[in-house]
Amino acid sequence: MPQDLNYLKETPSQTAGPYVHIGLAPGAAGFDIYRQELGWDIAGPNAKGERIRIEGCVIDGMGSPIKDVLLEAWQANADGIYAHPEHEGQVEDGFRGWGRVITDFETGEWGFDTIKPGPVKTPDGKVMAPHISLWIVARGINVGLQTRLYFEDEVEANAVDPVINLIEWERRRQTLIAKKTERDGKAVYRFDVKLQGQDETVFFDI
Secondary structure (H helix, E strand, O other): OOOOHHHOOOOOOOOOOOOHHHHHOHHHHOOOOOOOOOOOOOOOOOOOOOEEEEEEEEEOOOOOEOOOOEEEEEEOOOOOOOOOHHHOOOOOOOOOOEEEEEOOOOOOEEEEEEEOOOOEEOOOOOEEOOEEEEEEEOOOOOOOEEEEEEEOOOHHHHHOOOOHHHOOOHHHHHHHEEEEEEEOOEEEEEOOEEOOOOOOOOOEOO
16 A cells, blocks of 8 residues: 655765765775776866866864765856757867766865856846856755856856845855966966855755
8 A cells, every 4th residue: 555645754864975086086085996987077178268286175164174975066167158969069179077076085175176157047048147056965964065167257247147136135246256366377266165154155946
């Protein structure tokens, strides 16, 4: 006899650690089992656009960097087009638009090289500012956290972005903005993710 759904209990959740790197980024955990680590090459050698670097830390509620974080990044190419079967032939050969990185076990720093994405059109014709979506998991996080990284130097595009404008307070909006610096002639964007406390990063429920 089928069970009454009103009496079914919620399935227990479980955090991603402590073995998340062995399964999702084994090379970093000392296991040489893949010819190439899955997800490290985001843009590929043929992608057009500005080559940039993204760097940051994931910081806990006490202000300390978390050192066992895994982040997945998803972005469009310089023309604002995602690598998807529906867009076959519209993105450069080798452009994946998706990557996976982990934090340094000693410092908690993470980073990846890619190209700066272009504005993306929504299905209803609105235009989103250039951004990179990030998904974050770590020991102690029961449900993966979803956020976005926007670029400090895209002031006009950010001002009309339909997602940023869902956030009421300007101070909260600023938690999604990566700060630009330069190193060896290359743009470097700093994006620290704060899990709790003052200036906690905005996370999206999707």
